[in-house]
Amino acid sequence: xxxxxxxxxxxxxxxxxxxxxxxxxxxxxxxxxxxxxxxxxxxxxxxxxxxxxxxxxxxxxxxxxxxxxxxxxxxxxxxxxxxxxxxxxxxxxxxxxxxxxxxxxxxxxxxxxxxxxxxxxxxxxxxxxxxxxxxxxxxxxxxxxxxxxxxxxxxxxxxxxxxxxxxxxxxxxxxxxxxxxxxxxxxxxxxxxxxxxxxxxxxxxxxxxxxxxxxxxxxxxxxxxxxxxxxxxxxxxxxxxxxxxxxxxxxxxxxxxxxxxxxxxxxxxxxxxxxxxxxxxxx
Ligand code: PBG
Numbered sequence: 374x375x376x377x378x379x380x381x382x383x384x385x386x387x388x389x390x391x392x393x394x395x396x397x398x399x400x401x402x403x404x405x406x407x408x409x410x411x412x413x414x415x416x417x418x419x420x421x422x423x424x425x426x427x428x429x430x431x432x433x434x435x436x437x438x439x440x441x442x443x444x445x446x447x448x449x450x451x452x453x454x455x456x457x458x459x460x461x462x463x464x465x466x467x468x469x470x471x472x473x474x475x476x477x478x479x480x481x482x483x484x485x486x487x488x489x490x491x492x493x494x495x496x497x498x499x500x501x502x503x504x505x506x507x508x509x510x511x512x513x514x515x516x517x518x519x520x521x522x523x524x525x526x527x528x529x530x531x532x533x534x535x536x537x538x539x540x541x542x543x544x545x546x547x548x549x550x551x552x553x554x555x556x557x558x559x560x561x562x563x564x565x566x567x568x569x570x571x572x573x574x575x576x577x578x579x580x581x582x583x584x585x586x587x588x589x590x591x592x593x594x595x596x597x598x599x600x601x602x603x604x605x606x607x608x609x610x611x612x613x614x615x616x617x618x619x620x621x622x623x624x625x626x627x628x629x630x631x632x633x634x635x636x637x638x639x640x641x642x643x644x645x646x647x648x649x650x651x652x653x654x655x656x
Contacts, residue, residue: 378534380614382646387433391440400652404445407433409454419463420452424480431488438489448485450478451497459544461497475502479509486515494521498553504573522575525563528554531582531608563589582606587638594639603635605645
């Protein structure tokens with residue numbers, strides 16, 4: 374199924390996903406990140422489907438690992454594709470419960486890691502989850518699984534098309550995620566969040582969104598020198614694609630230029646929906 378707000382991006386069934394990952398591998402893309410669409414009937418207030426070892430993500434990871442070597446699989450750790458209210462955590466009386474959510478995130482990371490993913494990537498922004506997930510994985514003898522922490526994730530309107538794609542926009546309604554995602558006005562807070570996640574055992578950190586937040590990418594890389602990734606998010610993709618589709622921008626040139634900008638700012642790598650196209654353009 375096409376995603377209307379992200380032309381060129383499609384929701385795939387597991388068989389087609391496996392094929393797509395093969396193409397990514399052939400293009401030299403080092404890793405893929407999988408995101409699920411959960412049927413409405415499986416969404417609950419506590420996001421229980423997230424910890425089901427037979428959920429769509431776990432089945433997809435197993436299918437990819439059975440079919441392909443030499444390409445990394447990254448799983449998103451957060452409850453929003455699974456909750457009926459669309460928040461990344463458990464909610465009581467209108468508040469996101471940090472510590473109760475962290476317990477569920479640990480279980481979610483464990484089922485994903487047992488399914489065979491190489492990297493778990495908590496994108497939920499709950500405090501203390503990196504240390505808790507690291508300990509939970511190690512206790513299950515999953516110490517080889519890497520942790521990519523979304524450390525500096527802002528409460529951004531650039532996530533709109535993604536929320537359409539995974540179907541959390543409707544559940545979220547007029548609510549926002551500003552009690553746990555960062556204030557776009559803050560910069561020092563990003564460094565404090567990264568420092569905490571690195572101390573808790575993150576192997577890599579992520580700044581998100583990407584291009585509008587390159588100052589943060591640069592500061593994080595300068596301050597810590599750890600593998601620093603940037604996420605070119607759905608809204609960034611949509612605005613470039615939308616303009617290019619109307620003939621207002623040269624897609625090939627502009628998308629490659631954005632990669633150069635990420636690299637110039639100090640990013641170690643970029644998570645982007647345009648990866649296969651960029652890989653082809655770069656030969
Ligand atoms: C939520 C999550 C979001 C994205 C990845 N994981 C959106 C949100 O916080 O609502 C956004 C990615 C994108 O916009 O491309 N855990």
